[in-house]
Amino acid sequence: MKKLIGAALLGQSGGPTSVINASAAGVFLEALKHEEITNVYAGIHGIRGILDEDFYDINQEDLEELERLKYTPSSAIGSVRYKLADPSKDDTDYKRLLEVFKKYNIRYFFYNGGNDSMDTCNKISKFMQKENWDVRIVGVPKTIDNDLNGTDHTPGFSSAAKYVATTLMEVYLDATVYDIKNVTIVEIMGRNAGWLAAAANIPKSLGYGPDLIYLPEVDFNIDDFFCQVGELLEQKNAVVIAVSEGIRSNGKYIPELFNENISKDAFGHAQLGGTASILAHKVKEKFGTKTRAIEFSLLQRAAAHLASQTDIDEAYTAGSKAVLAALDGLTDVMVGFKRISNNPYKIDYTLIPLETAANIEQKVPLEWILPHGKGLTKEYNDYVLPLIQGETKLEKENSLPRFARLKKIRVAKK
Amino acid sequence: MKKLIGAALLGQSGGPTSVINASAAGVFLEALKHEEITNVYAGIHGIRGILDEDFYDINQEDLEELERLKYTPSSAIGSVRYKLADPSKDDTDYKRLLEVFKKYNIRYFFYNGGNDSMDTCNKISKFMQKENWDVRIVGVPKTIDNDLNGTDHTPGFSSAAKYVATTLMEVYLDATVYDIKNVTIVEIMGRNAGWLAAAANIPKSLGYGPDLIYLPEVDFNIDDFFCQVGELLEQKNAVVIAVSEGIRSNGKYIPELFNENISKDAFGHAQLGGTASILAHKVKEKFGTKTRAIEFSLLQRAAAHLASQTDIDEAYTAGSKAVLAALDGLTDVMVGFKRISNNPYKIDYTLIPLETAANIEQKVPLEWILPHGKGLTKEYNDYVLPLIQGETKLEKENSLPRFARLKKIRVAKK
CATH class of the missing domain: 3.40.50.450 (Rossmann fold)
Structure with missing residues (x-):
């Protein structure tokens, strides 16, 4: 040559x-x-x-x-x-x-x-x-989305997954510390593929929550969500939830879904914008509990x-x-x-x-995703754990x- | 005895x-x-x-x-x-x-x-x-607020300061990556004392921004803030700003200033949060740039x-x-x-x-705080650096x- x-x-x-x-x-x-x-x-x-x-x-x-x-x-x-x-x-x-x-x-x-x-x-x-x-x-x-086709995984994803797993362990310990009913919703990046939000399943399997995990691969049903949250609030004080920023209900992103409420909020209320913020607001409205929304934002992709x-x-x-x-x-x-x-x-x-x-776009296999936000099967953990080592x-x-x-x-x- | x-x-x-x-x-x-x-x-x-x-x-x-x-x-x-x-x-x-x-x-x-x-x-x-x-x-x-009286510093603060410094270095590298005008506002805990938000001065001295730092010890003037942001946007594409959640304008917290409801805890302390979001919204309105608000939230106090x-x-x-x-x-x-x-x-x-x-409440000495959000004097870094080692x-x-x-x-x- x-x-x-x-x-x-x-x-x-x-x-x-x-x-x-x-x-x-x-x-x-x-x-x-x-x-x-x-x-x-x-x-x-x-x-x-x-x-x-x-x-x-x-x-x-x-x-x-x-x-x-x-x-x-x-x-x-x-x-x-x-x-x-x-x-x-x-x-x-x-x-x-x-x-x-x-x-x-x-x-x-x-x-x-x-x-x-x-x-x-x-x-x-x-x-x-x-x-x-x-x-x-x-x-x-x-x-970090891990959605490239034809490759087992993509550089950037593994570190972001390690960040999500580690940080959620820490957040879980902090969020469950009080003796009052409260709900913490954490928003993780991933527009169409839930690989990264699924990393919340690692701490979950170790006993560090989150209680519920929602990925964009599965249609998000707000009534089912409320039902899950309500059941958990009957069992325990603190509920921790991980959501992908890309979850959709009938094809609509959460901010789109509640567009009316958002536009009513005049100047950049904390509730405005993020999926977690909006859901936290809805949970507060529905259950009257203290809520907190956390966005991992740039931190999850920059945490060298x-x-x-x-x-x-x-x-x-x-x-x-x-x-x-x-x-x-x-x-x-x-x-x-x-x-x-x-x-x-x-x-x-x-x-x-x-x-x-x-x-x-390569997505999380549907058969790995448990219904009603209950997390992922063992296959996901087997897939992701070697990558974060x-x-x-x-x-x-x-x-x-x-x-x-x-x-x-x-x-x-x- | x-x-x-x-x-x-x-x-x-x-x-x-x-x-x-x-x-x-x-x-x-x-x-x-x-x-x-x-x-x-x-x-x-x-x-x-x-x-x-x-x-x-x-x-x-x-x-x-x-x-x-x-x-x-x-x-x-x-x-x-x-x-x-x-x-x-x-x-x-x-x-x-x-x-x-x-x-x-x-x-x-x-x-x-x-x-x-x-x-x-x-x-x-x-x-x-x-x-x-x-x-x-x-x-x-x-x-983490470091506001206890009679002690040089308080356990918890040093680790939170290390988190703020490290994470801001990473955020700065990420937030300054595009060739378009954009403003990132990071919100750091601290209701009345700015010790923790001041930790943003560590990366600043190392050349990793943020460009502006606002503490609750000094009255927050929105016009002066806009003036500083405007000047920076003329010089560079990406502006990064650190604000304490506790900054006040004429005694009013930012969410209060813009008519948001603030709930209070058992001690009558305002439950803050949303300051960065509101300011980001204001900056977007004023300058038309892309903006992003990041809240370090629980992460800054839980990041063991x-x-x-x-x-x-x-x-x-x-x-x-x-x-x-x-x-x-x-x-x-x-x-x-x-x-x-x-x-x-x-x-x-x-x-x-x-x-x-x-x-x-022990506060940051006023003589350590530079005017117009320009950061802190060397005294602050001398004080804080040994603590994060x-x-x-x-x-x-x-x-x-x-x-x-x-x-x-x-x-x-x-």
Whole structure:
């Protein structure tokens, strides 16, 4: 195979995770080792930075700071939510990307993101092939939602699941401390797939609640919900509930469902907005108990201090495997994981066609979900427990995280 | 000094912290060592359990599980928010307490709580003296608010401060990732004292935001706030702001200011929360930017996985010192800390009259607070940094916290 000589470019896209930078570290550190790769660039704010020729020069970074990226949350090179048009309708952006790729001799393009990013990768790849620009395009998966198709799981999910499990254990101990009736509702990310909210099942199996868990895979019935809460309030003082932000009743998200009430609340009442807040308000109205809504918000995807070392290692290796695959002549693929065994936990790294990975959401199997919010079957715990193992090796300085400090030197525009 | 033979009783009160059980461990493990102490009891849900003769028998617990209490968040024996009446007006509860103390021969009473609990201790002590029941009463401080008078700091605060600092570093990296204008407002606990919200100054000094910090010690002016936010939005895309839940404008809490209903607890304290949401809504209205409100909620006081080992050790020792002081014949005091030096960090344990500790709130010195939300002076960081040092020795099992598992055997009612 003829060696392809040129620059490598990485972009990050979508919502950050606590290990997306571990994948970036894998791409950077692997790419820097190979002489075919003349330069290593990072597109600032993903596609946005590429369209603007706005790159960091990774060759100028210290290797030890790049190593520290493994333990640094969020997207160190900036992220973006920018959807490329369908190229058959408007190919302006694609032409511009081709121009930039040619100008900087980009021959290796890595894009680190979720479903939409894999779709973006795929469209760019098809366009470049049509225009005969020889560039190898490999997707590096990330999403706390764990909904990418064709892979056993996705980097970012495992650490978020560990955060959810650990934090819920702590919240449960706090929320059950008083001798009065009270209901705590915790909201966990996941628009359409409940993988992350399902991580609430780990503390539940250990005796640390939550009492009820609701996922978007199952229609949310408010009457059934009230019935479950009411039964529990008869048995105990404190009820703890985990809900996915994506639960829907007849296709309507909870904030949509109670739209009238929301708009009545003038200036940003605490009850406004979040699914947990609205449900807490409804429970208070119905049962007159003290209620509290907790949103894990950005914390669940940014908590590098609580990341799973398994996740960090896999995210890093996924980045490095992407570079090796591209150097091997592969393109139009995403790195994925295939589980070989659970005990001992073992995976193989695979390469999945971008078309398979993009735009299909992998959801929690319905047969794993118990009815009436009662949690999940053993299969879910068997699936998730190996992923959260291992404590992060994040370095501390003055007992605070010592995150990567990149120089962020911009590449001079050509 | 004549030895006082009898049972020891511990109660926990008020909002939990991640180290309040470390103090309980200190009380229990010390009390179990001394033969003057015939029994070690825990009052279930504080005063409530004492009034109801509802005790756990600590003598029946395994010592290694009691050791694990050091690393277990929240109040293991249950907490309460119950206000004793002024004994000159209604001494029913006091008479009942005396009856219970006599019935179980309670000669050592330890109460683990904040300002209100020290006031409770003080009232009980005075009543017992008047009735000639010889009991030694020692307060063990706890509060994440750090507002107890007469002590350099309070167990629980240091770990919460470490949580706030670490989590804000992570949130800052996540919140500043996009190339669009956005404002993130983080709400931190602290009703009247801003010690904990001020911990946002630690990441700020390290270059991890937040850009603005608002404490309850300084009147919150919404126009000045908008002015600061507006200036920052001209300079950068992402603005991160930390607010104490207790900030007030002309004496009115933010939710009050915008006509929300605020419920009050048994002590007449406003149940806050929603300050960040309301301000985020106002900012969105004013500047049209994307906004996000994050409440650290229970997480900041329950996050044992991120506790400061300094705090754990001090909380434990405070419990043990309380027992030793009582055995030495002292009563009507609270254990406190006196700082000897910052570098190396060194404290002495002191004993403070309950009257000094109770009902006076220690606030952040005004001269440490910079105007216009610009943060705090170096004095604050010098004060707080030694307190957050040391990583918790919390044991893990399957990469999840292994918290104490108490038998919780109830004492037979006499």
